[in-house]
Amino acid sequence: MRPTTVYRKLMSEEAAPFRDFAVDLVRRFMPEADQRTLTMAAVWLVGQCSVFVRIREQLASPPVSLVLDEAAVERLAEQLAALALTGLASAWVR
Numbered sequence: 170m171r172p173t174t175v176y177r178k179l180m181s182e183e184a185a186p187f188r189d190f191a192v193d194l195v196r197r198f199m200p201e202a203d204q205r206t207l208t209m210a211a212v213w214l215v216g217q218c219s220v221f222v223r224i225r226e227q228l229a230s231p232p233v234s235l236v237l238d239e240a241a242v243e244r245l246a247e248q249l250a251a252l253a254l255t256g257l258a259s260a261w262v263r
Contacts, residue, residue: 191215198257210257217249 172180191211196202199210221228221237228235235241 187215195257198254214253214257217253221245 188208188211191214192204192207195207195210195214199207202210225237227233229237237245
């Protein structure tokens with residue numbers, strides 16, 4: 170809610186390469202998009218995965234009881250990739 174100076178520094182130094190990678194990936198599907206659109210799409214793309222990291226313990230508990238072992242993570246990556254590719258390729262609004 171209120172990022173500290175340390176958090177902002179961490180994000181600018183450590184997260185920037187990941188953000189740049191995500192933006193470059195999104196650009197492949199949206200080559201005509203402006204930088205703002207690419208950044209928003211990249212944040213959306215990363216957000217699809219981050220929920221599984223942030224609430225992993227809750228997802229592992231009932232009533233969900235989602236086991237995130239290596240096989241499940243691989244399947245999740247495949248599902249999210251398919252959904253993301255479909256969304257990026259067809260839903261871009263100019």
